[in-house]
Amino acid sequence: MRIAMKFGGTSVADGERMKHVANLIKAYEHEEVVVTVSALAGVTDGLIEIAKKASTQGKVSEVKEFVSDLLKRHHDVANEAIKNSEIRDEVLEEIDTLLEDLERALTGICYIGELTPRSLDYIVSFGERLSAPILSGTLRDLGIESISMTGGEAGIITDDNFGSAHPLPDVEKRIREKILPLLGKVIPVVTGFIGETEEGQITTLGRGGSDYTNSLIGAAIDCDEIWFWKEVDGVMTADPKIVKDAKTIPEISYAEVMEMSYFGAKILHPRAVVPAMEKEIPIRVKNTFNPSFEGTVIKKEGKGEEVVKAVTLIKNVVLLTFSGAGMVGVPGVAARVFQFLAENNCNIIMISQGSSEANISVVVDRASFERIKKDLNKFTENGNITSATYNEDVAVVAAVGSGMVGVPGVAGRLFSALGKRGINIIMISQGSSEHNISFVVSSKDSEEAARAVHEEFLGGEK
Ligand code: ASP
Ligand code: MG
Numbered sequence: 001m002r003i004a005m006k007f008g009g010t011s012v013a014d015g016e017r018m019k020h021v022a023n024l025i026k027a028y029e030h031e032e033v034v035v036t037v038s039a040l041a042g043v044t045d046g047l048i049e050i051a052k053k054a055s056t057q058g059k060v061s062e063v064k065e066f067v068s069d070l071l072k073r074h075h076d077v078a079n080e081a082i083k084n085s086e087i088r089d090e091v092l093e094e095i096d097t098l099l100e101d102l103e104r105a106l107t108g109i110c111y112i113g114e115l116t117p118r119s120l121d122y123i124v125s126f127g128e129r130l131s132a133p134i135l136s137g138t139l140r141d142l143g144i145e146s147i148s149m150t151g152g153e154a155g156i157i158t159d160d161n162f163g164s165a166h167p168l169p170d171v172e173k174r175i176r177e178k179i180l181p182l183l184g185k186v187i188p189v190v191t192g193f194i195g196e197t198e199e200g201q202i203t204t205l206g207r208g209g210s211d212y213t214n215s216l217i218g219a220a221i222d223c224d225e226i227w228f229w230k231e232v233d234g235v236m237t238a239d240p241k242i243v244k245d246a247k248t249i250p251e252i253s254y255a256e257v258m259e260m261s262y263f264g265a266k267i268l269h270p271r272a273v274v275p276a277m278e279k280e281i282p283i284r285v286k287n288t289f290n291p292s293f294e295g296t297v298i299k300k301e302g303k304g305e306e307v308v309k310a311v312t313l314i315k316n317v318v319l320l321t322f323s324g325a326g327m328v329g330v331p332g333v334a335a336r337v338f339q340f341l342a343e344n345n346c347n348i349i350m351i352s353q354g355s356s357e358a359n360i361s362v363v364v365d366r367a368s369f370e371r372i373k374k375d376l377n378k379f380t381e382n383g384n385i386t387s388a389t390y391n392e393d394v395a396v397v398a399a400v401g402s403g404m405v406g407v408p409g410v411a412g413r414l415f416s417a418l419g420k421r422g423i424n425i426i427m428i429s430q431g432s433s434e435h436n437i438s439f440v441v442s443s444k445d446s447e448e449a450a451r452a453v454h455e456e457f458l459g460g461e462k
Contacts, residue, residue: 015080
């Protein structure tokens with residue numbers, strides 16, 4: 001069997017977990033395996049923060065302190081995970097060399113006082129460039145042939161859209177050339193999240209991009225399955241912290257899971273589904289703490305009788321309402337609203353306009369809202385949109401499932417379930433693909449709303 005498998009930062013957060021992950025991989029040593037790994041938990045955030053600080057405050061002493069903390073953390077992990085002293089020393093030396101480069105780069109940023117998207121990508125790349133050699137060394141420590149590779153070395157060549165780079169059209173061929181000759185002989189451990197331009201400059205694929213790396217590789221080399229190891233039992237019907245009776249979804253379709261990740265279910269990076277879907281390669285989400293459990297399989301057609309497969313809840317959103325009597329029957333009003341939001345780089349989560357045309361409601365994430373808050377009044381000064389109000393105390397709940405398509409009564413059941421619990425619905429949206437019914441409720445009702453929908457369609461507590 002040929003498998004591409006990815007481990008996130010939490011799975012390799014310390015030496016104990018690093019060893020655990022290496023042992024999980026060892027169970028597949030006789031298969032053709034390629035591994036993608038993220039930076040140790042929290043490292044990417046730390047790198048972004050120090051890079052910004054270096055460019056604004058320019059304190060070389062802070063850089064030194066940061067780098068020495070990072071060195072200690074990675075040394076600790078390597079020391080704990082790798083017993084063989086020869087392998088360990090090799091890995092420690094690699095860590096030291098990388099950190100010298102990092103310190104030099106950050107010191108440069110302190111002096112120049114400028115952080116370009118290109119230099120930020122270079123700085124954040126160190127997270128994965130440090131973790132991959134440790135995991136590869138830990139595998140060697142267990143007697144498994146392994147090498148570590150950067151994204152660029154693995155053939156992930158991208159454009160120069162730093163911060164959110166796109167792979168070049170011939171990426172598949174490049175990955176095949178690099179990875180295929182290794183399969184079955186050594187286990188390559190590839191840095192997730194990072195790529196390289198044709199000129200050799202380091203790029204990143206966007207936050208959480210290790211998932212995308214894994215899918216790109218898995219699809220390029222025609223894996224039988226593409227695996228994502230998480231700390232939960234696969235994709236769940238709801239967040240188990242909110243809905244006690246949430247359970248694993250054994251099978252779900254690519255389309256359904258994409259609806260879920262867009263809606264904040266934090267399962268997979270949305271871009272990660274596409275390469276697998278294009279080649280119809282099944283994705284499997286497995287639990288590092290429960291490795292014998294099958295987890296969730298994501299494929300073209302997900303089995304399952306349920307009309308609603310999952311309920312998701314997004315907090316930290318703001319509802320904007322644009323209104324004005326003069327909006328009715330006037331073309332171009334919606335365009336103005338969306339242009340304003342686009343110009344301010346606002347991520348729109350949900351949209352609704354009733355046929356009266358008297359107002360347009362839009363849900364955006366909080367970070368987007370902070371960017372436009374002060375400009376809302378100006379926006380309504382001239383034109384036929386005379387008021388722009390906002391409600392910060394809301395959340396979006398979504399019921400997801402392709403079983404809803406063409407089935408009458410789903411919305412009826414959903415909204416009666418909410419009505420019975422006395423939950424007021426502020427806004428509703430359903431795309432014509434019918435894979436997702438989303439609605440806005442006040443924050444205080446949101447968890448109860450998620451439980452109500454789950455109970456109605458997926459069972460559980462009353
Ligand atoms: N380390 C990167 C991040 O935190 C990539 C990833 O974890 O997938 O965004
Ligand atoms: Mg991550």
